[in-house]
Amino acid sequence: MPEPSDTPNSTDSETNAASPAEESTATDGFTVTPYAVDGKIDYEKLLERFGADPLTDEQIERFPDHPLLRRWTFYAGRDVDDYLEAAAAGDPHAIVTGRGPSGPMHLGHVLPLYLAKRFQRETGATVYIPLSDDEKFLAKDQSFESIGEHARENLRDILAVGFDPDRTRIVVDTADADVIYPIAVRLAKHLTPATVEAVYGEQDTVGLQFYPAVQATHLLFPQLVGGRQPTLVPIAVDQDPHVRVCRDVAAKEALPVDKPGALLGRFLPSLEGPGKMSSSGSAPSIELTDDP
Numbered sequence: 001m002p003e004p005s006d007t008p009n010s011t012d013s014e015t016n017a018a019s020p021a022e023e024s025t026a027t028d029g030f031t032v033t034p035y036a037v038d039g040k041i042d043y044e045k046l047l048e049r050f051g052a053d054p055l056t057d058e059q060i061e062r063f064p065d066h067p068l069l070r071r072w073t074f075y076a077g078r079d080v081d082d083y084l085e086a087a088a089a090g091d092p093h094a095i096v097t098g099r100g101p102s103g104p105m106h107l108g109h110v111l112p113l114y115l116a117k118r119f120q121r122e123t124g125a126t127v128y129i130p131l132s133d134d135e136k137f138l139a140k141d142q143s144f145e146s147i148g149e150h151a152r153e154n155l156r157d158i159l160a161v162g163f164d165p166d167r168t169r170i171v172v173d174t175a176d177a178d179v180i181y182p183i184a185v186r187l188a189k190h191l192t193p194a195t196v197e198a199v200y201g202e203q204d205t206v207g208l209q210f211y212p213a214v215q216a217t218h219l220l221f222p223q224l225v226g227g228r229q230p231t232l233v234p235i236a237v238d239q240d241p242h243v244r245v246c247r248d249v250a251a252k253e254a255l256p257v258d259k260p261g262a263l264l265g266r267f268l269p270s271l272e273g274p275g276k277m278s279s280s281g282s283a284p285s286i287e288l289t290d291d292p
Contacts, residue, residue, distance in 0.1 A: 032238050034200070035139060043075065043237070043266060050240050052076045052264055059084065064122035068115050068265070074234065078243065079261035083230040087123040092229040094222035095119055096260070098130035101150035102140050105157045106285040108268035112234040113161050115263075119232075126167045126226065129158060130218040134173040138207040144174075157288050171221065173214060180217050183224065183255075188213035190254045191245070199241045216246035223257040234263040 030039030032046055047054060054076050060069050062084045068074055086093040097112040099105070119125045133151045137144055151172060158170070173180055191213055196203065203209045219242070222231050233243055240262060247259040 034239055034241055037238050037267065041267065046237060047076050047264075050237070050244070050264075052078055052240065052262070053080075055080065062088070064118050066115055066118045068111060072266075073111065074115065074263050074265040076237070076264040077232075077262050078247070079230070079259060080232070080263065082258075083232040083261050086230040087119070087125065090124070092126075092226055093123070094126045094128060094226065094229055094231045096128045096130070096219050096222060096231060096233050097235060098128075098132060098218060099154050099158065100132045100136045100139075101147055101154045102136040102142065103150055104287045104289060105154050106268075106287045108236070108285075110157070110161065110288065111265060111268065112236070113158060115234050117161050117163055120164055120167055124167065125232075126169070126222060127163055128169045128171065128218070128222050129163075130171045130173065130221070131155065132173055132211075132214070132218070134207075134214065135211050138205060138211060169221075169225070171218070180214060183217045183220075184210075184213040186254060187216050187220075187249050190249050190252045191216070195245065195248065199245055212242065212245045213249075215242045216249050219243065219246040219260045220250060220255065220257045224255065228256065228258050230258070231260040232263055233260055234265065236267055237264045238267075240264055 030041050031037060032041060044054075055069075055072075055074070059077075059080055060072075063069050083093055085091075095116045097116050099109060113129075116125070116127050120127050131151050131154065133144075133147050136142065136147050136150075140147075155170070155172075171180065188210060193209065196209055196212055200208075200212070219231065219233055223229055235243070243260060243262045250257050250259045
């Protein structure tokens with residue numbers, strides 16, 4: 001299947017899309033990266049830069065009915081049709097949507113989780129939920145102990161969503177390193193520093209340079225456990241660079257996997273204006289543990 005809306009001079013690699021530096025300077029004053037979101041977001045222009053496809057009315061109708069789709073909160077994707085065809089046929093299909101435990105969970109964090117729960121209930125999808133405590137230790141000024149506390153609190157909130165335990169797998173990077181790390185190392189062998197810098201910009205530490213291999217492991221895990229199958233990753237649009245890198249690595253056939261698809265969502269706005277709601281910033285957020 002041809003890749004959607006490749007940028008000029010792009011060949012087989014999806015990582016030729018704009019780098020975070022280009023995104024912050026060339027999109028009318030807003031920034032969208034996995035580690036920073038600021039300004040009034042032009043979602044259509046963002047799709048052009050990320051090289052993703054807007055959803056169609058026909059695709060929306062083929063998904064299980066959900067207000068986040070009816071209202072176009074999730075508005076774009078990659079290889080969505082492959083997932084929809086497998087779900088309709090009753091063939092194996094999976095969803096990956098996770099959490100980086102840097103603080104309490106707020107309303108924006110649970111949107112993809114509740115969407116995943118609906119898909120699981122209606123089509124029998126297996127849901128994989130990685131908790132990237134290692135990434136947050138590398139990217140945030142927090143101790144392992146603090147991040148561990150957030151991970152335990154976040155896990156309680158995730159379990160409260162009500163996933164089917166027989167069709168749900170939860171992975172914590174540091175606790176499950178014996179499973180995650182060997183796969184990440186194999187993928188890292190096919191991931192160049194130039195690719196990481198093209199997608200994420202210059203990283204401050206070697207740990208963050210390596211982390212895309214761990215993220216790719218998350219997204220490919222359903223196929224490594226259950227064989228080749230369409231995998232959909234419902235995420236906020238700022239996390240799409242992780243998917244782009246993973247798809248690029250999957251295309252190199254280092255492991256017996258297909259490219260994962262993605263379902264990209266708009267941000268739940270900050271209570272103080274443009275941007276997105278954040279649990280780790282200075283702006284207030286609506287946390288799941290707040291009083292009514």
